[in-house]
Every structure is written in C-alpha cells, then in structure tokens.
Amino acid sequence: MIEEFIPDSGTYVKDGIIYSKVVGRALMDLLNKRVSVYPIISGATVPKVSTTVLGQVGNAQSDNVLVRIFKIGPKKLSGAFTGILHISDVEERYVDSMNDVCKPGDIIRAKVISEKNQIYHLSTVDKNLGAVYAFCSRCGNLLEQKRHEMHCPKCGNIEKRKTAVDYGKEEI
Numbered sequence: 001m002i003e004e005f006i007p008d009s010g011t012y013v014k015d016g017i018i019y020s021k022v023v024g025r026a027l028m029d030l031l032n033k034r035v036s037v038y039p040i041i042s043g044a045t046v047p048k049v050s051t052t053v054l055g056q057v058g059n060a061q062s063d064n065v066l067v068r069i070f071k072i073g074p075k076k077l078s079g080a081f082t083g084i085l086h087i088s089d090v091e092e093r094y095v096d097s098m099n100d101v102c103k104p105g106d107i108i109r110a111k112v113i114s115e116k117n118q119i120y121h122l123s124t125v126d127k128n129l130g131a132v133y134a135f136c137s138r139c140g141n142l143l144e145q146k147r148h149e150m151h152c153p154k155c156g157n158i159e160k161r162k163t164a165v166d167y168g169k170e171e172i
C-alpha cells in the first residue's frame, strides 16, 4: 500500500502500513494516490489511559458498575463510551460493597487505568475522584454530603458514597 499511496494528513507510516492517527474515515484519493483521515468529530477524543473522565453510573453489580462516559477531560461527548469500575479500583482500602461507592444515576469522575480490548477500566482511588453528584435511591433527590454520610434533604434517607473532594461543584 505504501508504494502506491502517499500518507497524508492524519496518518503515519509504520513498517510499510499506513495508520490513522485519529478516529475518522480514511479517504483514498485515487487520482493523487493519497490517503487522508478526516476526523468524524474535529479533534475526536477517545478515552486514554491516565485521562480523567466524567460519566453516569449505569448497570450496577455487587463488585462493579458500568459507567457511560460523556466527558473526557474538558471535552463533552455524545456518550459513546462505556467504562467499568471494579470494586478493587475504588479506594486504596478494602471496600465491602459497591452499594457504598455509587449507585445508578450518579455522576462520577474517574481515571482511565486500562483500555484493554477497548474496555475502559476506571479508578476512583484519588481524592479528586469519585461521585460528583449522587442521587437518593429512594426519591431521586440530589444528596448532600455531611461528614462521611450522604443525606437526602427531601426524604431524610442516609446513604454512603465514595465522593470526590469537590462533590456537588462540578459543572456538567
């Protein structure tokens, strides 16, 4: 392929194969024998190891939750990526139940720690990571943080979460 096509913008060459640097469509210019890749979204962003993401907690199991990632760093997405937060990556200390970490509907900030097989494994170990908005599992109201507990101002329910230090302040 390298003999016939000249790599163009958005591409690089390794061992004679033209690779795309960005997520996008390869455009083969048969007349000029050039390959260009046009990003689908300008500056297309995919989760990468060590980047911080924001997502909403979806399906929850006893030892993991799925997270619908909608923001990578400062960039908002349409919500195409799913991450997984396993109980062993929540805090440095042992965590008994995912129920004390986050619940479906919560908004969490997490760090991507691995992207093996296109599955984004997340961590909330740092103090700036964890729930930034959590909702009462009884009535859906936004929970308020009081010391180490989460209080529902509407129904009086008390729950637990692993919160980020700036809980309730993130702009979404």
Ligand SMILES: [Zn+2]
Pocket (backbone or CB within 6 Å): 136, 137, 138, 139, 140, 141, 152, 153, 154, 155, 156, 157
């Ligand atoms: Zn409530």
